Amino acid sequence: xxxxxxxxxxxxxxxxxxxxxxxxxxxxxxxxxxxxxxxxxxxxxxxxxxxxxxxxxxxxxxxxxxxxxxxxxxxxxxxxxxxxxxxxxxxxxxxxxxxxxxxxxxxxxxxxxxxxxxxxxxxxxxxxxxxxxxxxxxxxxxxxxxxxxxxxxxxxxxxxxxxxxxxxxxxxxxxxxxxxxxxxxxxxxxxxxxxxxxxxxxxxxxxxxxxxxxxxxxxxxxxxxxxxxxxxxxxxxxxxxxxxxxxxxxxxxxxxxxxxxxxxxxxxxxxxxxxxxxxxxxxxxxxxxxxxxxxxxxxxxxxxxxxxxxxxxxxxxxxxxxxxxxxxxxxxxxxxxxxxxxxxxxxxxxxxxxxxxxxxxxxxxxxxxxxxxxxxxxxxxxxxxxxxxxxxxxxxxxxxxxxxxxxxxxxxxxxxxxxxxxxxxxxxxxxxxxxxxxxxxxxxxxxxxxxxxxxxxxxxxxxxxxxxxxxxxxxxxxxxxxxxxxxxxxxxxxxxxxx
Amino acid sequence: xxxxxxxxxxxxxxxxxxxxxxxxxxxxxxxxxxxxxxxxxxxxxxxxxxxxxxxxxxxxxxxxxxxxxxxxxxxxxxxxxxxxxxxxxxxxxxxxxxxxxxxxxxxxxxxxxxxxxxxxxxxxxxxxxxxxxxxxxxxxxxxxxxxxxxxxxxxxxxxxxxxxxxxxxxxxxxxxxxxxxxxxxxxxxxxxxxxxxxxxxxxxxxxxxxxxxxxxxxxxxxxxxxxxxxxxxxxxxxxxxxxxxxxxxxxxxxxxxxxxxxxxxxxxxxxxxxxxxxxxxxxxxxxxxxxxxxxxxxxxxxxxxxxxxxxxxxxxxxxxxxxxxxxxxxxxxxxxxxxxxxxxxxxxxxxxxxxxxxxxxxxxxxxxxxxxxxxxxxxxxxxxxxxxxxxxxxxxxxxxxxxxxxxxxxxxxxxxxxxxxxxxxxxxxxxxxxxxx
Numbered sequence: 001x002x003x004x005x006x007x008x009x010x011x012x013x014x015x016x017x018x019x020x021x022x023x024x025x026x027x028x029x030x031x032x033x034x035x036x037x038x039x040x041x042x043x044x045x046x047x048x049x050x051x052x053x054x055x056x057x058x059x060x061x062x063x064x065x066x067x068x069x070x071x072x073x074x075x076x077x078x079x080x081x082x083x084x085x086x087x088x089x090x091x092x093x094x095x096x097x098x099x100x101x102x103x104x105x106x107x108x109x110x111x112x113x114x115x116x117x118x119x120x121x122x123x124x125x126x127x128x129x130x131x132x133x134x135x136x137x138x139x140x141x142x143x144x145x146x147x148x149x150x151x152x153x154x155x156x157x158x159x160x161x162x163x164x165x166x167x168x169x170x171x172x173x174x175x176x177x178x179x180x181x182x183x184x185x186x187x188x189x190x191x192x193x194x195x196x197x198x199x200x201x202x203x204x205x206x207x208x209x210x211x212x213x214x215x216x217x218x219x220x221x222x223x224x225x226x227x228x229x230x231x232x233x234x235x236x237x238x239x240x241x242x243x244x245x246x247x248x249x250x251x252x253x254x255x256x257x258x259x260x261x262x263x264x265x266x267x268x269x270x271x272x273x274x275x276x277x278x279x280x281x282x283x284x285x286x287x288x289x290x291x292x293x294x295x296x297x298x299x300x301x302x303x304x305x306x307x308x309x310x311x312x313x314x315x316x317x318x319x320x321x322x323x324x325x326x327x328x329x330x331x332x333x334x335x336x337x338x339x340x341x342x343x344x345x346x347x348x349x350x351x352x353x354x355x356x357x358x359x360x361x362x363x364x365x366x367x368x369x370x371x372x373x374x375x376x377x378x379x380x381x382x383x384x385x386x387x388x389x390x391x392x393x394x395x396x397x398x399x400x401x402x403x404x405x406x407x408x409x410x411x412x413x414x415x416x417x418x419x420x421x422x423x424x425x426x427x428x429x430x431x432x433x434x435x436x437x438x439x440x441x442x443x444x445x446x447x448x449x450x451x452x453x454x455x456x457x458x459x460x461x462x463x464x465x466x467x468x469x470x471x472x473x474x475x476x477x478x479x480x481x482x483x484x485x486x487x488x489x490x491x492x493x494x495x496x497x498x499x
Numbered sequence: 500x501x502x503x504x505x506x507x508x509x510x511x512x513x514x515x516x517x518x519x520x521x522x523x524x525x526x527x528x529x530x531x532x533x534x535x536x537x538x539x540x541x542x543x544x545x546x547x548x549x550x551x552x553x554x555x556x557x558x559x560x561x562x563x564x565x566x567x568x569x570x571x572x573x574x575x576x577x578x579x580x581x582x583x584x585x586x587x588x589x590x591x592x593x594x595x596x597x598x599x600x601x602x603x604x605x606x607x608x609x610x611x612x613x614x615x616x617x618x619x620x621x622x623x624x625x626x627x628x629x630x631x632x633x634x635x636x637x638x639x640x641x642x643x644x645x646x647x648x649x650x651x652x653x654x655x656x657x658x659x660x661x662x663x664x665x666x667x668x669x670x671x672x673x674x675x676x677x678x679x680x681x682x683x684x685x686x687x688x689x690x691x692x693x694x695x696x697x698x699x700x701x702x703x704x705x706x707x708x709x710x711x712x713x714x715x716x717x718x719x720x721x722x723x724x725x726x727x728x729x730x731x732x733x734x735x736x737x738x739x740x741x742x743x744x745x746x747x748x749x750x751x752x753x754x755x756x757x758x759x760x761x762x763x764x765x766x767x768x769x770x771x772x773x774x775x776x777x778x779x780x781x782x783x784x785x786x787x788x789x790x791x792x793x794x795x796x797x798x799x800x801x802x803x804x805x806x807x808x809x810x811x812x813x814x815x816x817x818x819x820x821x822x823x824x825x826x827x828x829x830x831x832x833x834x835x836x837x838x839x840x841x842x843x844x845x846x847x848x849x850x851x852x853x854x855x856x857x858x859x860x861x862x863x864x865x866x867x868x869x870x871x872x873x874x875x876x877x878x879x880x881x882x883x884x885x886x887x888x889x890x891x892x893x894x895x896x897x898x899x900x901x902x903x904x905x906x907x908x909x910x911x912x913x914x915x916x917x918x919x920x921x922x923x924x925x926x927x928x929x930x931x932x933x934x935x936x
Contacts, residue, residue, distance in 0.1 A: 091504065386575055
């Protein structure tokens with residue numbers, strides 16, 4: 001890239017920053033690195049600019065490279081929640097795409113600074129991951145690449161089985177026990193709703209005695225955290241370090257997963273607004289603006305077999321803005337059935353933008369969709385649910401459901417817990433012999449058989465003693481208990497009675 | 500400035516970890532061999548030995564939801580018509596690319612792989628069938644040259660300098676000792692005398708006896724090379740003996756052999772040749788193309804020239820028989836006649852007779868591949884099946900024909916699609932290694 005281009009990019013950066021601030025976006029200092037495509041593909045695959053080595057990142061790199069070389073490359077944007085906020089631009093992209101990406105990134109920056117779900121994430125993850133990469137390399141030299149790889153395999157298998165609310169109640173086992181005993185040393189902070197919180201009954205003697213021995217004192221979804229602290233293997237310090245790095249990275253990426261639709265919708269909404277201004281102010285030529293429009297259409301393209309978060313998030317934000325401008329919300333509006341009245345509804349409220357800023361601060365995907373996905377948006381976007389019907393040599397993909405209520409209901413459900421099955425460790429000393437007992441909170445969908453077995457093998461590698469996983473599986477119209485057990489000789493399944 | 504272009508010249512990490520993944524995915528590539536073997540891009544590739552093959556990545560396991568009724572699903576947008584079919588997804592094992600949904604980590608990716616590596620993977624599966632050690636004459640394979648012995652005469656390029664210098668040193672030291680013994684002068688004087696007389700021992704003796712004081716020559720002892728000192732090496736050719744094998748590749752190039760059929764036949768021979776050239780140091784291959792008449796052609800013509808006209812397969816077998824008689828006597832050679840056609844034959848009975856004539860000469864094995872399409876009028880496989888008493892064998896879902904004529908195994912395959920290429924290769928090139936050293 002030539003120096004003049006870099007200068008024009010810097011001009012664009014300054015202009016975009018001014019326009020974004022004028023719109024009311026609040027962001028951390030922003031930095032852009034212009035990098036070759038190969039480096040960009042690497043960052044996308046490794047999830048962080050410099051990260052530890054693992055074959056799965058190598059695989060993802062080849063997947064990204066394949067997509068890139070076949071030209072499904074949407075204008076790439078990679079942005080990290082760090083302070084200053086770091087983002088990347090591909091050196092070969094044409095100027096209008098760079099501008100699109102930069103405007104988009106400023107909105108992400110604002111989102112990450114202001115969404116409450118990002119508030120507790122570590123903003124030093126970039127440097128911390130680079131340091132971890134160094135340490136892992138040393139471990140590979142000291143303990144062998146295979147041992148390190150096997151450990152990372154196992155850690156990554158349960159990386160998403162973390163406690164999404166961990167930052168809200170940092171606590172150790174002793175304090176959990178105290179709470180369960182009813183001995184809370186610190187009283188909960190006094191708030192306006194304290195009087196409606198249920199009073200916890202004091203534990204009886206029996207309960208206390210049982211509690212003293214129970215580990216974990218109450219079921220925990222934090223599989224990696226519990227294993228790091230309690231594995232009877234026992235884990236060496238370097239192994240705990242590797243697993244902790246994996247856990248911290250998953251924790252860091254969790255808010256991205258929880259707010260994918262919102263975050264991308266927000267950024268798309270604002271890059272359109274900002275680029276429009278750039279064009280009006282004649283910073284972009286008509287030809288460049290045309291180019292932008294072309295790429296912007298690709299950003300918001302329909303996917304027949306997956307939901308495009310840019311498209312859906314943008315459409316919902318637009319709809320929210322319109323409805324809060326016209327006052328189209330609340331019981332009075334909801335209960336109006338007359339199509340014409342609804343069509344002409346306008347209270348002159350004009351609070352669209354205000355509402356947008358409020359929503360981006362508080363919501364995450366599943367309740368964003370639950371609260372704001374309307375019949376109009378579902379119908380505008382022609383959202384549907386598809387199913388695959390089995391044929392002798394292929395699956396036929398068929399549009400199954402277009403009814404807005406049903407589509408929305410299933411979508412919201414699939415967004416909860418980011419689509420990860422909820423698995424809790426209920427006993428770390430099962431049968432009084434340090435076996436691990438886990439329970440799957442069955443919510444209508446069974447575990448994927450092959451994946452469950454292989455994952456259990458990997459977890460067993462971390463725990464070493466036998467491990468168990470209690471779940472359910474559907475049989476005709478009912479479900480029945482299913483218990484997986486993994487030990488050094490393999491994985492077994494026992495099935496219980498119907499219910 | 501907030502927009503900067505840092506230097507990212509550090510070693511690319513993606514590639515090294517990709518290699519690690521590729522190592523893991525080897526097994527997957529092996530399972531994909533049938534797909535890869537059928538891939539046109541490989542056969543039509545230019546010089547480049549590296550090809551890109553689509554594979555499925557190794558899965559990253561984690562707890563995920565399964566399906567209730569074995570059917571997957573998801574969300575999409577842009578369609579409002581209920582019941583509309585929006586696509587198909589091939590089942591596993593029958594995939595030809597495309598992106599299966601449902602499970603994570605099953606994205607297709609293209610990985611670069613060396614043809615050699617692919618052939619390496621075939622190695623475990625394939626080899627020449629019924630390869631016998633022929634007693635009378637084995638092919639002599641030159642492995643280069645080795646030095647054999649050292650002689651006093653020879654040509655200059657083969658002068659062994661080290662040996663020659665050694666001889667000179669040995670001779671000079673002996674002379675010095677003899678002179679010291681005879682004259683009683685010091686070692687130094689004797690050396691100087693020898694140097695002064697250019698190594699002439701009689702003159703040196705005379706000089707020493709005359710009692711002349713000799714001028715110092717040099718501190719280092721001096722050695723003079725004489726023609727007696729020169730040593731030369733002789734060389735002989737290094738050879739290895741290996742069983743003779745010749746492939747007589749016959750192919751129908753008549754008008755009825757459409758592009759697709761020729762592609763099958765060529766693919767098959769391409770892989771067979773690449774493969775044989777890799778594992779056997781010396782395999783002779785002769786190319787016979789035929790319409791109603793057969794002729795010997797070179798490799799390029801064989802693969803690139805098409806002709807029109809009718810088909811008499813017998814002509815190819817007759818030419819093969821002739822070649823065996825004149826050049827590749829089966830007492831010296833393992834002869835492998837292979838034939839590909841679409842099964843159209845104006846005179847199948849004559850072909851059966853001609854085939855029997857070839858079999859009567861006891862080749863190592865005989866293979867026939869018939870490329871059938873919906874519309875081809877294939878008669879030859881049927882005729883051979885009846886005429887030679889072949890039996891149908893089902894192996895891993897691939898149907899082929901097997902039989903024996905005297906001691907010669909006969910193999911017949913029917914190719915209907917690209918997916919049949921690899922099984923066909925496996926059928927033809929099923930080694931029985933028992934007889935091999």
